Amino acid sequence: MAIVLNETSEVKNVLENMYKFLWRHKEYINRLNVFPVPDGDTGLNMTLTIQGALAKLPDYSDGSISPGEFFKVFANEMLLNSRGCSGVILSLYGQGVSQILVNNDFSKASVYKALERGYKNAWDGTENPQEGTILTLMCELKEKYGELMEKEEDPGLIIVKCIPHLREVLKKTPEMLPELKQAGVVDAGGAGFIIILEGIEREISYKQPNSNVVPVSILLNTTKTIRKLIQRSSTNIKYSQLGALFTHVGTERVHNVKLRNIINDFQLLSVNILNRSKKESSKKAILKDLKEVEASWNPTIKYRYCTEFVLQSSEKISKEKMKQLIGDYGDSLIIINSNGTFKVHIHTNKPDSVFSDVSRYGELAFTKVDDMKKQHRNFISHDTIEYVKERSIFCIVSGEGFKRILEDLGADDIFCYGRKKPSVEQLVKAINQLKTKNIIAAPDDKDILMSLKYAASLSKSNVHIVESQNVISLISMLLGASNEMNINNMSFTNKLNDIRYCGISRAIRKTAAEDGLMVKKGDFFTMYEGKITHSGKVLTELLFKSIESLALHDKLVTLYTGLPAKRDQNLLPELEEEFSDLEFEEYYGGQYQFHYYITFE
C-alpha cells in the first residue's frame, strides 16, 4: 500500500486528518503528563501547535508550490505557533524534517534523511535533552526506519511499520526516566508522537488506538483508599466492602503500571496466604509505593509559570546571547531562532521580567504565561476541566445592550450580570464554564475587580485581569484589539483610557461635589473623570449642558442609553440642530445606574 505524496493538497489532507486524530486523543495524552512538571496539557499543547500552523497555511490548492515547499511552510508555522515544551520540540522536529523534504524528494532515502535531521534538530534545540522523552521516540523512529528500508520501498508504509516498535519503546520509557516510573506512566510527549504517526497510519488503515486511561483524580483516590485499608490492620481487609472490591477487581484495564502493581500486591496481601512477617513487609512495601505514586502527582513546582514568547528582533542577537539574557530566570529553556524571529519557552517565576528584558531587543509578537500550579490543581481534581479553547477575551458587563456591542467588537465571551454585581462563586462558575486555558478578563465596574481577582485564584484557568473601571474602557480596549498581533502581545489592554466620556445619573441622596456644587436628592448630575461636574433638575437640559462643556475638539459624540432612560425621547434631532459641527450617534447600552454614558471622540 503506497502513500503518494505528490500533491500539495494531499499533504494538507494528511496533516488535517492527523490533527483531527490528535485532537480526539489530546485528553488521553494530558492524563499521562508528568514531565517536566505535571501541568497536564501536553496533549493540548501538541494539538494547538498543529492547529495554529494549519490555521495559518495559505491556500495552495492551485498547486503553486510543491508538497515539499508546502511542508516547509507548515513547519515554519508550527514553530511560530508552538505551545509548551512538547509543542516546541515537535516543531523543531518538523523544521528539521522540512529542511530535507523542501526539495520535494519523497524517496525512502530522502525520508530517512529527513527523519534523521528532524531528530537532530529537536535534540540540539532542546536544553538538557533527556532519554525517555519524545526525543527517544524520534530517535527510534529514525533507527527502525533505517532498518526496515532494506526490505520495503514505500516510505509511508515503512513509517507505519515502525509504529509497533515505537509502542514497545514507549512502554520502556519509565525505565529510562525515574519520574515516569515513579508515577507509573509512559511519557506523554512520546505517546503524542505515536498518536501523530497513528493519525497518518489511520489515513491508510483507519485503525483506532485505545485511549482509556484512568483520570489522575481516581488514581489518587484509589491510592488513598488502599492506604486506609492497609492501615486498618486489626480487621481482616477482605471483609470490609472496599477491601472486598479491591480484592476482586480486575487490573487488566489499569494502564498505570505502578497502580496495577499496588493493587496486585494488595490482593495478594488480602487473601491471607502470606505469613505474619511477610505480611508486614508487604504492607510496608505497598505503603512505600503508595507514597511514591502520590508524591509523583503532587510535585514541588520550583518555577511556576510556563512562559513563551515570539520576539521579532530588530537587532542581531545570537541564540547564545538570548540564553545569557534569560537563562537565569528559570529552567526548561528552549530557544529557536529563525531569521531574526525568536521562539522561546522557559519555566520561570518572573515572566514579566523575562518579557521586559527581551523586549529591549525587538518587538514581542506573542506572549503566553501559563500558571502550572493552577493547571496541576485542575489536573488532579475530580472535576477536571477539558479545555476547548486556548484564549478568550472575557468581559463582565451589566447592560444587555453593551453585551451585544462588546460581542461585535471582538469579545469572545461575555457574562452579563444585570443589576446585582456578581458574587465570587458566580464568577468562578462563569470562568470555569468557558473551558479556556488563558482568559483575559475585564469587568465594567471597578467594584468587581476584587471579587474577580479572588475568583481568578479559585478558577482552573490562567486568568489575566484587566483593571478596567467602566464599560467605556472595555469599548476602548476592544477597539484596540484589532488584529492578531496586538491580541497576541496583549498591547490592546493598554488602551483602556483612549475614549473620554461622562455619565449622567440621578442622585439618590443629597450630595456635595468637590468644588462645593450641591446635588439635591432626585436631581440629575454629570460625572466626568470621577468628579461631579454639572447637576440639574431636567435631564435633557443637563445633557445639553454637559455636551457643550465637554465636547472640546471632538467630532463624534455617542450616547449610550441606560435602562432608566430607555423610554425617553430620541434626542438626536435636537442635538444635531444645537451642535451642528458635531456628529451624533445613539446606542442602547442597558446599564442600570446611569441614564446616559456620553463619549467624546
Add this chain to the structure above:
Amino acid sequence: MKKEILVIASDNIGLGFKQIDYPDIEYLQFPIIINEQEFRESETYTARWLIEKYTKENIVARTTSIVKGDLIEIVEKNKDKYDLIVHVVMSSIMSAACFAIAEDVKKTYENIIPIINIDTRQVIAGVGVILLRIIDFIKENKDPDEIISLSKEIVDTTCSYLVIPDLKYLYKGGRIGKAKALMGSALRIIPLVGLLGDDDSGLITPVGKGRTFKQVNSLLISIIKDKLKEYSIEKAKIINIVSMDDNPEAVADLKEKLENSVPCEKIITGEPHLVGSVYLGPKSYNLSISYK
C-alpha cells in the same frame, strides 16, 4: 547593450498616468460590470462617477479580469520594438484569472519575446508603488534576473492599508477575506484593512478599527512606525495615497500626520481609477507604502 523594455500595467494602479515617468508603458483597462452592462474608464466613467452612483442608487458593481485579447494586442503591437516586456500584474490571490492570463500570454510568446510577469500581491495604490519601483530598476539598467529578484523583495515589503467605512462593497465583490471579522458591528466602526506583503495568505486582513477617521489615521501612522522599527529602517521608500475625493478632511488629516511623523523618501497623492473604486465605496481611501 542596453535592452529596450516595455512595461505593461493596468488602470488599477492608484496613480494618474502622467505621474509615471516612463515613456515605454502600455495600460490595460479592467472592465467593470453594473447591471450586466460593461463599462471601462473614460472621461465619463470615472471613480467619482461610480462613487456618486453608489451613494444615490442601490447598485452592485463588480470587476472582471483583464481581457486576454487586449493583452495580446499590446504584445503583438510591440513585440518587434522591444527586447523584453515586464508586466506588472495585480495580486494573483485577489484575481487568479488576471495572473493566469498574463502567464498564458507569456507562454504563447515564449519564443518571440521574453515576458516577465510580476505578481505584485497588491491592489490599487499598492500596484502603483511597486510599478514605480520597478521602473526605477529599469532606469538603473538592472538586468532581467535582477529585476525579478529585486521585485520579489519589494513585493514582500510593500503594504496597502485601506480605510473602508462600509465593507459591503468588498464583501459583495468576494474580496473580503479575513476582514469579514470587522463586519456587522452593532457599534458603527470604521475598519482599517490591509493587504500586507509579508502576509503569506495574500488576503485582505483586518488591521484595526476606529470610531472616527482621525482615530483610524492615528492608528495607521503607529502601525507604519512600528513596521519601520521592525524592518530597522529610518525611511520608507514611497508612499502613495489615493482617495475617492469625497472625504477631503480625513485624507488631509492623514497627510498631515504622515508628513509630521513618517520619514519617507517620496509621498505621492495618486489618482483614483474606476476599477479601484468598485470595492472601496464612498469615503474610503488607500495608503500604500513600499518600505524597503
